[in-house]
């Protein structure tokens with residue numbers, strides 16, 4: 139359980155407090171909080187104490203069945219504590235709440251239920267089946283610190299259920315098909331991620347889940363992917379141009395003409411110049427590097443592992459791309475790879491490896507999907523802590539002026 143220190147200072151007519159981020163924190167943070175504590179003592183009554191409490195909003199976009207839930211479980215685990223549906227609420231709620239994070243699923247803003255979509259001949263991916271005005275109003279309200287009554291789309295019945303109360307959390311994650319589609323909602327995001335799963339891999343994952351776990355036939359899975367494709371291309375896929383980080387999942391290049399989709403080539407595309415986000419790099423920032431770590435310190439069976447890193451452009455933006463093709467044989471040896479990566483925003487040596495080992499049963503733990511999802515989770519924690527520090531500093535400045 140993360141422990142935070144709260145400094146409280148009282149003046150004639152008010153009480154101000156400032157809490158440190160979860161431990162352990164850096165020398166920079168300690169210095170900042172010591173200075174802040176002194177300044178608080180001097181000018182408590184002028185400070186707006188709610189600055190650091192404002193909700194940070196993260197957007198996660200992907201098609202259905204592309205690993206959003208798995209990513210969310212990795213992200214909430216970085217903050218500690220379990221994520222659970224609202225207590226005593228609708229058992230079919232799509233919301234997950236932990237101490238720090240609330241994850242809401244944007245399917246809850248479907249304006250047409252399953253029958254309504256069928257009657258109108260539209261898919262859930264079509265903006266016409268979604269209420270973006272309400273999505274914007276409610277995400278904005280939460281960001282501004284107000285609770286909302288959010289609708290629930292019931293995936294079991296296909297109906298819209300009575301709303302549930304959502305209180306403003308420290309970090310709000312909006313995950314689903316359209317977090318970056320509507321310009322107003324997009325501008326509320328402090329950080330955005332797009333999970334870009336290639337058609338071949340999406341197909342392999344869907345077959346695995348929907349055939350094995352949901353009893354669907356191969357033909358019906360193919361038909362459902364085909365039926366969604368035009369709307370996916372029109373409304374979902376274009377959102378990746380706005381994402382601050384994209385996790386792209388492709389078939390391996392290590393096995394010629396591979397069509398099994400088991401070994402994956404995963405690319406972490408990180409936008410340059412995003413406030414509070416410093417891309418991860420391999421060996422030397424800005425260089426172009428290829429690295430085959432297999433040998434004495436990393437056990438690799440066929441087809442091995444290859445990392446690449448370098449600068450690139452993506453939809454006209456400068457980016458850094460870190461790529462991993464292949465899969466790990468032994469997860470505990472990941473520490474060898476971790477020690478060659480920089481800007482990971484870990485709190486201690488080996489934190490990436492520890493997180494990966496903790497969730498070794500999650501899908502993708504032996505390849506770049508799990509590794510890069512974990513890294514993005516750590517970067518989001520860092521971004522959150524930096525935002526808190528900067529908002530508090532801004533409040534102090536405002537108080538001094």
Ligand SMILES: Nc1ncnc2c1ncn2[C@@H]1O[C@H](COP(=O)(O)OP(=O)(O)OP(=O)(O)O)[C@@H](O)[C@H]1O
Pocket residue numbers: 200201202203204205206207208209343344346347501502503507508
């Ligand atoms: N990294 C991965 N490697 C292999 N398979 C994966 C990976 N991520 C997800 N899958 C497969 O895809 C399925 C869906 O994953 P998950 O539930 O995380 O996706 P989702 O986007 O939340 O789906 P939905 O929107 O339909 O609820 C998993 O059951 C698993 O079979």
Ligand SMILES: O=C(CO)[C@H](O)[C@H](O)COP(=O)(O)O
Pocket residue numbers: 201202245252262263292293294296315
């Ligand atoms: O693309 C989807 C997002 O998860 C779903 O297909 C959409 O929400 C409709 O759900 P259901 O199939 O349960 O009616």
